[in-house]
Amino acid sequence: MTGLLLRRLGGLALTLLAVSALIFAVMNVLPGDAAAIMLGTSASEDTLAALRAELGLDRPLVLRYAAWIASAATGDFGRSYTYGVPVSELIGERLAVTLPLALFAVILSVLIAVPLGVGAASRRGGALDRFATVFAQMSVAMPAFWVAILLIILFSTGWGIFPAGGFPGWQAGGLAALKSLVLPSLALALPQAGVLTRVTRAAVLDVTGEDFVRTARAKGLPRRVALWRHVLPNASVPIVTVLGLQFTFLVAGAVLIENVFNLPGLGRLAYQALTQRDIVVMQAVVMLLSGLVIVVNFLVDLAQMRLDPRLRALA
Amino acid sequence: MRILAGLARGAVFSAMLAVSAALTASPSMADPRRDLVLGMGIEPTGLDPTIAAPVAIGQVTWQNVFEGLVTIGRDGKVQPQLAESWEISPDGLTYTFRLRHGVKFHDGEAFDADVAKASIERARGAQSTNPQKRFFDAIASIDAPDAATLVLHLSRPAGSLLYWLGWPSSVIVSPKTADANKTDPVGTGPFLFSRWVKGDRVELKRNPDYWDKAANIRLDTVTFRFIPDPQAQSAALVSGDVDAFPEFGAPELMSSFTENERLTTEIGNTELKVVAGMNNARKPFSDKRVREALMHALDRATIIDGAWSALGTPIGSHYTPNDRAYKDLTGIYPYDPDKAKALLKEAGYENGLSFTIKVPQMSYATRTAEIMQVMFAEVGVTLSIEPTEFPAKWVQDVFTSRDYDMTIVAHAEPMDIDIYARDPYYFNYRNPAFDAVMAKVEATTDTAGQDRLYAEAQEILARDVPALFLFVMPKLGVHDRKLHGLWKDEPIPSNVLSEVYWAE
Numbered sequence: 001m002t003g004l005l006l007r008r009l010g011g012l013a014l015t016l017l018a019v020s021a022l023i024f025a026v027m028n029v030l031p032g033d034a035a036a037i038m039l040g041t042s043a044s045e046d047t048l049a050a051l052r053a054e055l056g057l058d059r060p061l062v063l064r065y066a067a068w069i070a071s072a073a074t075g076d077f078g079r080s081y082t083y084g085v086p087v088s089e090l091i092g093e094r095l096a097v098t099l100p101l102a103l104f105a106v107i108l109s110v111l112i113a114v115p116l117g118v119g120a121a122s123r124r125g126g127a128l129d130r131f132a133t134v135f136a137q138m139s140v141a142m143p144a145f146w147v148a149i150l151l152i153i154l155f156s157t158g159w160g161i162f163p164a165g166g167f168p169g170w171q172a173g174g175l176a177a178l179k180s181l182v183l184p185s186l187a188l189a190l191p192q193a194g195v196l197t198r199v200t201r202a203a204v205l206d207v208t209g210e211d212f213v214r215t216a217r218a219k220g221l222p223r224r225v226a227l228w229r230h231v232l233p234n235a236s237v238p239i240v241t242v243l244g245l246q247f248t249f250l251v252a253g254a255v256l257i258e259n260v261f262n263l264p265g266l267g268r269l270a271y272q273a274l275t276q277r278d279i280v281v282m283q284a285v286v287m288l289l290s291g292l293v294i295v296v297n298f299l300v301d302l303a304q305m306r307l308d309p310r311l312r313a314l315a
Numbered sequence: 316m317r318i319l320a321g322l323a324r325g326a327v328f329s330a331m332l333a334v335s336a337a338l339t340a341s342p343s344m345a346d347p348r349r350d351l352v353l354g355m356g357i358e359p360t361g362l363d364p365t366i367a368a369p370v371a372i373g374q375v376t377w378q379n380v381f382e383g384l385v386t387i388g389r390d391g392k393v394q395p396q397l398a399e400s401w402e403i404s405p406d407g408l409t410y411t412f413r414l415r416h417g418v419k420f421h422d423g424e425a426f427d428a429d430v431a432k433a434s435i436e437r438a439r440g441a442q443s444t445n446p447q448k449r450f451f452d453a454i455a456s457i458d459a460p461d462a463a464t465l466v467l468h469l470s471r472p473a474g475s476l477l478y479w480l481g482w483p484s485s486v487i488v489s490p491k492t493a494d495a496n497k498t499d500p501v502g503t504g505p506f507l508f509s510r511w512v513k514g515d516r517v518e519l520k521r522n523p524d525y526w527d528k529a530a531n532i533r534l535d536t537v538t539f540r541f542i543p544d545p546q547a548q549s550a551a552l553v554s555g556d557v558d559a560f561p562e563f564g565a566p567e568l569m570s571s572f573t574e575n576e577r578l579t580t581e582i583g584n585t586e587l588k589v590v591a592g593m594n595n596a597r598k599p600f601s602d603k604r605v606r607e608a609l610m611h612a613l614d615r616a617t618i619i620d621g622a623w624s625a626l627g628t629p630i631g632s633h634y635t636p637n638d639r640a641y642k643d644l645t646g647i648y649p650y651d652p653d654k655a656k657a658l659l660k661e662a663g664y665e666n667g668l669s670f671t672i673k674v675p676q677m678s679y680a681t682r683t684a685e686i687m688q689v690m691f692a693e694v695g696v697t698l699s700i701e702p703t704e705f706p707a708k709w710v711q712d713v714f715t716s717r718d719y720d721m722t723i724v725a726h727a728e729p730m731d732i733d734i735y736a737r738d739p740y741y742f743n744y745r746n747p748a749f750d751a752v753m754a755k756v757e758a759t760t761d762t763a764g765q766d767r768l769y770a771e772a773q774e775i776l777a778r779d780v781p782a783l784f785l786f787v788m789p790k791l792g793v794h795d796r797k798l799h800g801l802w803k804d805e806p807i808p809s810n811v812l813s814e815v816y817w818a819e
Contacts, residue, residue, distance in 0.1 A: 032707025033715070038360065039446045040368025041714060042728065051444040082360035082367075083513055084497035090513060164550045166542075169512060262547045264514030272514075276360060277707045 012298055019290045020072075023283055024065050032277040033057075034081050055081055068283065077284040082276045087284045090269065097167055097181075098258070098265035102250045104185035106243070109193040114239070116193075117200025121208065122227060132197055139194030144253045148187035148260040155183055165262035184261045188253050192246045199242045203235035210234075237308050244300030248293045347817035349535040351798070353810060354548055354557040356564045358514065358541035363496035364483035365438055368446035370727055370808035373483030375517055375539050378811040380421075381486035381502035384412055384431065384465075385477060391637050391729070391806030393477050397426060397487055397503065398465070407472035407760045412465040418526040420489045421501045421508070428459035433490040435467075450479040453757075474757045474765055478730070482807065505532045505813050516540045533816035552578060552793055559794030561801055561810055565678075566624035572793055579796045582626060583803035584637050587725040587788035589627075589679060591672070591687065594719055595781050596743035599668060606780040607648055608658035612694045613687060614650035619786050622682035627786040632773040633732045635787045637806040640766035644777035655694040669697035670720040673713055675705030680723050683785065687723075714741050725788055729807050732772055735781055744781035 035051040036043070052058045056067075071078065077087035120132035139147075156164040162183050168176045207213060208231055216226050255267030266285060273281035305311045359371040364381065378386060384398040395401075398412035418426035437443060439451035453473035458466040469476070479485060492501040500508045503526065506519040519537040540557055542548045545565035551557040553575065562585075563569065572578050593600040593609075600606060615629035628636060631644030659668060674684040681702070688698040698721075703709045705724070713719045717739070726734070734740050736753040749772065756768045777784070790805045800815035 030707070031711045032704075033711065036710045036715060037706045038367045038369075039444065041710075041726075041734075042449060042731075043368070043446050044449055046441075047444055047446070047448045050442055054442075054444060084361050085513070093513060164554070165547050166551070166556070167515065169515075259544065262542055262544065264512070268514055272358070275704075275707065 008298065008301070012294060015294055016291055017069075019294070020069060020287055021065070023286050023290070024068065027279050027282050027286070028061055028064075030277070034277040034279060037277055038081065072284075072287075078280040080273075080278055080281045082273070082278045082281075087281050090281065091266065091284060091288060094264065094266040094269045096170060097263055098251075098254050098267065101181055101185055101188065101254055101257070101263070101265060102247070104181060105188035105192065105250050106247060108185055108189035109196055109246070110243070112189065112193040113196030114200050117197045118204055118227070118232070120197070121201045121204035122223070124205065129201075132201060136194040136197045136201075139190045140198075142191060144187050144191050145256045145260050147190050148184065148257055151183045151187055152260075165260075167263045167265075180261075180263070184257050184263060187260075188250055188257055191253075192250065195246065196239070196242060200235070200239055203238045204231055207231045207234045233307065237304055240300055240303050240307065244296055247296045251289055251292060347533075347797075347819050349533065349817070350538075351534050351536070351812070351815065351817075352538045352540055352556065352558045353812075354540050354542055354551060354560040355810075356541070356543055356545075356548065356562065359517070361497040362500040362508065362511065362517070363488075363493075364486060365488060365493075366444045366446075366497065368484075374808055374810050376500055376502070376504075377483040377486065377807075377809050378504060378813060379506045379519060379537070380500045380504045380508055381483070381488070382504050383481050383486045384414075385481045387478070387481040387807050389802050389804065389806070391639065393481055396481075397431070401477070403477075403760055407474070407758070408469045410467040410469070410476065412467075414463045414465055415526065416463060418503050419524055420492070420503055421522060422489070422492060424489050424491055426487065426489075426503055427462040428465045429462070430489055431465045431487055432457045432459045434487045434493075435485075437488070437490070437493060438485065445484055447479070447482060447484040450476070450482070450485060472758045472760060474759045475730070483809075505530060506534075506537060509536075514541070530813055531816075532813060534812060537812055539810075559792070559798055559801060561790065561792050561794070562805075563791040563793045566626045566789070566791060569624065569626065569791055569793070577795060578793055581792040581794070581801075581803055583790040583792065583805065584628065584635060585788050585790045585805045586635055586637060586729040586807065587727055588630060588633055588635060589683065589723065589725045589785045589788060590633060591683075591721055591723040591783035591785060592713075592742050593721050593782060594717065594741075594743055595745070596717075597720060599662065599664065599670075600720070602662050603779065604658045604662040605664065605668070606783075608655040608662070608694065609691070609696070610648040610780050610783055611651045611655035611658065612696065613690050613783060613785070615645060615785055616650075617690075618683055618686050621686045622679055623786070623788070626789040626791065628789070629786050630784045632777040632784055633726070633735065633782070634769075634773045637804055638730055638769070639762075640769045640773075642770055642773050644773060647777045648780065652690075652694050659694060659696070664695075667695040667697060669699065671699045671701050672721040672723060673701050673703040673709065673719045674723055675703060675709050677705060677725075679725065679788065680705075684723055717741050717743055723785075727808060732769070732776070735776060742781050746775065746779060746781075749775045749779070 035048050035055065035057060039047060039051060056064065075088060079086055080090055083090060116132050116135065120129040123129060152164050155162045163180050167180050170177050213226055213230050216230050254265060255270060258265040258267040259271070269281065270285045273285065355371060355374060357371045359375050360369050361367050362372060362376055364372045364376055382396050384396060386394050386396040388394045397415055397418060399415050401410060401412045403410055414428055414431060420426060435451065435457055438445040439448060439454060453469045453471050453476065454467050455470040456468045460466065486502065488496055489501060505522050505525045507522045509520050510518040517539045521532055521535045525532065542551055545568060548560055548564055549568050549571065552560055569580055572580050593606060595601060619625055619627040619629065629645045631647055634641055659665065672684050674680050684700050688700060691698045703712060713722045733753045735742060735744050736750045738745065752768055752772045752775065756765055759765050759768065792801060792803065794801060797818045798815065799818055802809065802811060
């Protein structure tokens with residue numbers, strides 16, 4: 001197991017390095033010059049040259065990549081062209097919004113989908129099953145940003161329970177900050193919950209039909225116990241796989257949702273950096289997001305091995 | 316989507332009415348408020364107007380945190396500030412400023428002639444990244460003979476120098492703190508920088524040691540909040556989260572505030588000239604008859620109705636009603652499709668003409684381009700619209716490479732009619748007669764003489780149409796009725812707060 005882990009970690013590092021080269025190349029061939037954007041339309045050529053030199057944009061691409069990787073390895077991602085502060089500081093502030101947002105969304109979607117999916121599967125064709133099917137289809141069909149607008153109309157402008165947007169900051173008190181994340185995470189969670197409900201329902205039904213479950217039931221094991229002891233552990237492998245995939249969608253979806261709710265998160269930062277061609281920030285944000293996705297996939301693999309002894313044996 | 320937005324708006328309003336009713340129902344007998352939350356659509360990129368061009372930087376810091384030797388007033392005219400008076404030698408080559416005593420920077424550092432000299436040297440030096448470094452081109456050397464006297468020696472007369480010294484990019488910074496101003500601005504103004512929550516807000520507080528004892532600063536704290544989405548701007552205003560939006564983002568939502576008891580709207584002028592620039596070096600735009608025909612093909616009033624909810628002022632030249640010696644020249648080539656067709660025929664395009672317009676994603680630009688497309692079609696001109704990401708791709712394609720037929724953009728810089736005399740500039744326009752007038756403006760130091768020249772310059776452009784002059788964007792102010800002192804017009808992009816106060 002340790003050898004396997006080390007091999008997988010080595011693979012992870014190589015993937016990240018390849019991704020970093022790709023990101024760097026793409027960001028630097030994008031049309032647009034950060035210096036020209038910052039200095040506007042009246043700047044003279046020598047002023048632009050002075051700023052490019054100050055930002056290090058006059059050095060060859062390969063050297064810039066090497067310098068970027070070298071300092072990134074020590075945790076220094078450079079200084080934002082536009083904000084003038086270290087990128088790591090900027091990203092840290094934004095992660096304090098986006099990570100809780102994505103995390104709440106994952107938790108919410110699991111809390112909605114797993115009980116609903118299991119319930120639907122255990123009483124197939126019943127009222128709950130029919131509701132689960134309608135819920136899953138509707139929530140998959142509705143894009144998150146649209147759900148967001150509906151939630152705002154209902155919960156903030158209508159009933160005034162939650163704020164319509166903005167983020168007071170964690171220093172303004174946990175409760176106020178949490179309140180402003182409720183609607184955005186719900187908007188993110190609902191479409192994901194739909195997918196997850198269907199996957200859970202199908203996985204539970206699949207396993208319930210297996211011979212070993214029938215045998216367990218035939219031996220006199222009550223339905224509930226069979227479900228908890230035999231069905232759920234086996235059904236959890238596809239559920240965890242889909243959850244891992246969904247995390248990627250959640251991070252991407254957060255970009256849109258943060259704009260709808262005016263949240264100063266990573267998505268907003270990425271968008272702003274892109275329009276200003278703040279390459280240093282863009283590189284770091286995209287790298288972080290890709291890193292997050294790669295690491296989450298890695299963790300999902302590990303979790304599956306934990307859940308399924310056969311996978312462990314294969315490895 | 317439109318229906319949905321309408322629904323959302325309706326719901327927002329009923330909720331807001333309830334909220335405002337609740338607010339007005341409990342009248343406070345306390346003193347007027349001394350805090351202000353002011354909304355802006357764009358977050359500044361850094362807080363130092365002397366190293367980057369975005370107008371949002373000046374809209375937070377200019378006159379609030381930073382001040383200049385001179386300033387520009389509500390009427391667009393130059394006023395003394397850190398310099399209490401000045402003298403210009405008869406040959407226009409020596410500017411002698413008398414500086415104020417007792418001015419201190421926010422860090423306690425004293426302002427004097429040496430500081431002023433260092434500040435201007437920084438802006439014009441070899442390492443300078445000042446976006447308007449050209450302002451200081453004419454300065455040959457700077458002297459500080461005593462603490463209260465600053466002398467600028469010019470190599471040639473520079474008639475606009477005094478006006479330029481009032482700009483955000485010319486503010487006086489202390490050499491000790493200059494390098495950190497981008498994140499921690501230190502100036503001489505009535506407000507101190509206190510905090511910047513990036514992506515959300517900048518907070519300022521009153522400067523207790525402000526030098527101008529005659530100034531009656533009636534705000535203790537000011538929060539600039541950055542809300543890009545117009546629907547969110549509207550929600551923030553109606554809910555009272557934001558007290559004022561001096562440049563509200565969506566003209567089509569302005570009428571929604573008229574019913575609101577707590578808010579009021581005020582429509583003024585900006586310096587944002589929306590013009591459809593043409594590549595004058597390229598066929599067919601090198602033919603003046605074609606440019607004239609295209610101008611005749613456009614009905615400015617309809618464009619303003621369709622693109623900007625009938626808010627905005629038509630212009631006939633690259634000049635706004637805010638600017639000194641403004642002339643309404645929209646009558647030179649009025650809307651006349653028949654004349655347009657005749658001119659196109661004369662130029663050899665009786666069988667039609669087609670070209671591409673590179674359009675930034677901003678709503679004023681896309682909407683205007685779509686209306687232009689229809690109007691051009693009426694005179695046999697086929698316009699293809701090519702969306703072009705602003706600023707990055709637009710700057711690269713249009714501004715730097717000048718690889719375009721036509722484009723459309725709002726020019727934000729005040730009094731920038733001289734761009735048509737710059738070479739290179741994206742219009743690729745060359746007119747020695749116009750260049751001569753612009754040169755004369757710089758060689759003239761008396762105001763009346765300059766005004767005559769500006770009038771002449773406007774007229775040359777209006778007749779030669781190097782760009783299609785469309786309209787000036789309105790300043791859409793929305794604010795609490797009890798709030799007073801904000802500028803109605805914007806002769807220079809700014810949010811000057813020194814005269815803002817709450818009535819009881």
